Amino acid sequence: MGKGFRDYVGVDRVIVGADRANIGTKFVEASVFNLPFLDSAFDSVCMFDVIEHLPRHSERAALAEVRRILQFGGKLYFSTPHASPFHTPLDPVWWFGHRHYRRATLRRLLMSEGFAIERVFVAGGALEGLEHIRHLVYKHALHRPQPPIAFIDRLVERAHGADHRFGMTLFVVAARRSI
Numbered sequence: 001m002g003k004g005f006r007d008y009v010g011v012d013r014v015i016v017g018a019d020r021a022n023i024g025t026k027f028v029e030a031s032v033f034n035l036p037f038l039d040s041a042f043d044s045v046c047m048f049d050v051i052e053h054l055p056r057h058s059e060r061a062a063l064a065e066v067r068r069i070l071q072f073g074g075k076l077y078f079s080t081p082h083a084s085p086f087h088t089p090l091d092p093v094w095w096f097g098h099r100h101y102r103r104a105t106l107r108r109l110l111m112s113e114g115f116a117i118e119r120v121f122v123a124g125g126a127l128e129g130l131e132h133i134r135h136l137v138y139k140h141a142l143h144r145p146q147p148p149i150a151f152i153d154r155l156v157e158r159a160h161g162a163d164h165r166f167g168m169t170l171f172v173v174a175a176r177r178s179i
Helices: 059-069 094-095 103-112 127-144 151-158
Strands: 009-014 027-031 042-046 071-081 113-121 169-176
Touching: 009 127, 042 059, 059 071, 071 094, 094 127, 103 113, 103 169, 127 151
Parallel strands: 009 027, 042 071
Antiparallel strands: 071 169, 113 169
């Protein structure tokens, strides 16, 4: 909210904890394939770590729906796991079908759905990959919150400052074209 946004709408299939939301924040249970919003209703959409969880070959339909609700020139802020030869095998859920994407694949996909690519970069390094495994262990094996380690958190945050050839997370900033 402090980044210049007046209102925020969070969308997920199941919403938990909406009663604790900040003023100006609204949560909506919905599918990315059928968003309950008017055409051109938003000036920006964040789609962080979503596309890799969708059914295979449904990415275009999801992006078409996101494009529909964005204003012309509206921004899409997007992330997904990067198909890095180092990080992909370190992602335990990749072995069970969790998809990772290459830069060129996402460029083609977004451009085919009417987006102009403004920036593509890969963030994170080896330490972030190991932190991801630690997160999964705490979440799925130990069923408790992952305790922070301030030193590691600072190193992971620093790794997000520049584009990495073999980083863990692929980020894209794109704008809705008027096609």
